[in-house]
Amino acid sequence: MNPKNHPGINLSDAVSKMAAHMREMTLRIRGSRGHQGSGTLWPRAGLIITNAHVADASVHDVEFSDGQKAEGWLVARDPERDLAALAVSVHPAISASVRSARGLRAGELVLASGNPADGNCAITTGIVHRPVGNSSWLLADIRLAPGNSGGPLADATGAIVGINSMIIGYLGCAVTSDAVDDFLRTFHLAEAA
């Protein structure tokens, strides 16, 4: 079968490729109480971005998708925005980019990658539930699990639009990429490293 001739197969092939792309930027983080969460290699800052509720200690064991392990040192934490930044000695080069969540339209495809209890670097797909407006939260009709916290939410091009953070009813809720940039600026971490 030639995938190029089958639109459906073409699409699932595309999602598999995107899963591989997102895996590169997704890390596993172990919290102080043994709980598992995710982290996102943030392209512009050379840091790991995760949720404040995942990074609740000064040092965390982090594991890259290729199995490489490192220590992640807490450099900034903002519980109100549910964001934290970790510095790592190793920082693999990735090709990810960041897109402002403000331009997202309701219905646009989004993909989440993370580490729920039953799957390493699991990928889920969904759509933008509604436009972000001026909010720092992005609602998506996507299935998230607790271990998704801190992992990336990306658009159809693979650009990061948010950090998965909460589940509200059936909806997934992510901190917008814009709020992450604000957070990095607040702590003077933008364009660091």
Place this chain on the structure above:
Amino acid sequence: MSTSLIEFSRELANTVERAGKSTIAVLEGGRSGVSGTVWREGIAVTIAHTIHSLEEVNVVLPSGTEVKAAVTARDPGTDIAILKLPSEAPVATLADDAEARAGEVVLSVGRRGNEGLAAAYGIISAVSGAWRTHSGAKVDRWLRLDLNPFPGFSGGPIVNAAGEVLGVAVSGRGRSAAVLPSSTVSRVVDQLLKHGRTVRGYIGVGLQPVVFSEDASQSLGIGGRGLLITAIAPGSAASEAGLTLGDVIVAADGDPIRSGAGLQWLLDTETVGKSITLGVIRGGRLVNIAVIVREKSA
């Protein structure tokens, strides 16, 4: 990056945007507002129970303008209410829901007050035949959805991949999303616009369910259950057909009748003005009596 994924994403967002042009927000509906769908020129449909007893509601049109809309009619059977819009909004493009297939991609679109459009993605997980609502109204088709409901989605359109409206979103059992198919909504809207209500059949009898002994049902060649006539409205269809107190209805048009709901199922819009043949036990014998169904007055 893969162009097929980007294309798919754009198509989804375009479909939401297109459906959103006929989706309004009904601010008083439910806890935090519901949605409505522009069904005809100047007419929108929404969910009746969420705007219970209100004669006027505030709506946000697709243009973003907030206006007052009169609640002109309600159908308790399907829980549909129609709203008269004071200004123009694009009418939804309807799909032929008879063509709906399991596996089709669908989107649920709602409008959240002044915050704009909201959407959920899913597929049709099963399609089956006609069903009845709790209040006895006939719905032409059961479209089971694999789609997560969201606050305020009720009353908004469920659209297919072509952006055509398959039906109106309603809450199903156990926090699920269900859909009233467009064919049913159109039928109800037509009747509400014409009569201000929906037409139901009526023969004018009071009924009491009864159970026959095994011997009796065997010797009469009928099922074990029937409906004893305990009242007959004067001048009604039943009275003119010669039904009398004490008759027990056991069949209609050859099919056994086991409950009042079973008889109600037959007395639909389509049967008004037509004749149905009731199988009746009278004086220990099974007799057939033809009754011409009339319209039930409000």
